[in-house]
Amino acid sequence: MTVTRRQKPATAPSSPGRPSGPESEVHAGVGQRLASIRQRYTGGRRLLVEALIRAGRPLTVTEILDVRPALPPSTAYRNLAMLEQATVVCRVQLSGEFSRYELSEELTRHHHHLVCVDCGSVVDVTAPARLEDDVTVAAKEVAAATGFRLESHRLDLIGHCQACS
Numbered sequence: 001m002t003v004t005r006r007q008k009p010a011t012a013p014s015s016p017g018r019p020s021g022p023e024s025e026v027h028a029g030v031g032q033r034l035a036s037i038r039q040r041y042t043g044g045r046r047l048l049v050e051a052l053i054r055a056g057r058p059l060t061v062t063e064i065l066d067v068r069p070a071l072p073p074s075t076a077y078r079n080l081a082m083l084e085q086a087t088v089v090c091r092v093q094l095s096g097e098f099s100r101y102e103l104s105e106e107l108t109r110h111h112h113h114l115v116c117v118d119c120g121s122v123v124d125v126t127a128p129a130r131l132e133d134d135v136t137v138a139a140k141e142v143a144a145a146t147g148f149r150l151e152s153h154r155l156d157l158i159g160h161c162q163a164c165s
C-alpha cells in the first residue's frame with residue numbers, strides 16, 4: 001500500500017475563514033504575536049494553527065485533537081490558552097456547547113458564522129458587502145447614541161443546515 005501525502009489543490013475553493021494570503025503569512029503573523037508576549041512559535045503551537053487554517057471554521061478542542069491525534073490533550077489546552085493570550089486565536093462562544101476556537105480575524109479575514117441548532121455545525125461565511133455596510137452604519141449609530149467605543153461586530157446566523165433541514 002502506498003501512502004500518499006494529501007496535496008493541497010492549487011485552486012482550492014476559497015473559504016471565508018481561510019487566510020486570503022499564503023499560509024506562510026499567517027504563520028509569520030502568529031510568530032510576531034507570540035514574540036510580542038515573549039513566547040516561541042513551537043511545533044505544538046504550529047500544529048494547532050495549521051489545524052485551524054485547514055478547517056476554515058471554528059473547531060472544538062475535540063475536533064482539533066481528532067485531526068491532530070499526536071498532540072496530548074493537556075498540551076493542546078495549554079497551547080490554545082497561550083495562543084489566545086497572544087490574540088492568535090479567539091474563542092467563539094455559542095450557547096449550550098463547548099467553546100470553539102478560530103484564528104483571529106486580523107490573521108484571516110472578517111466573516112460570520114452559520115450555526116445549526118440541530119447538529120451543532122458551525123460554518124464560516126462572508127456576508128455580502130451590502131450587509132456589512134448596513135451593519136457598520138447601524139453599529140456606529142448605536143455606539144454614538146450610547147457613548148460606546150466600537151471596534152468590530154459579530155453576527156451569527158442561527159438555523160438549520162442543509163443536511164438537517
Ligand SMILES: [Zn+2]
Nearest residue numbers: 116119161164
Ligand atoms: Zn446541521
Ligand SMILES: [Zn+2]
Nearest residue numbers: 110111127132
Ligand atoms: Zn461583518
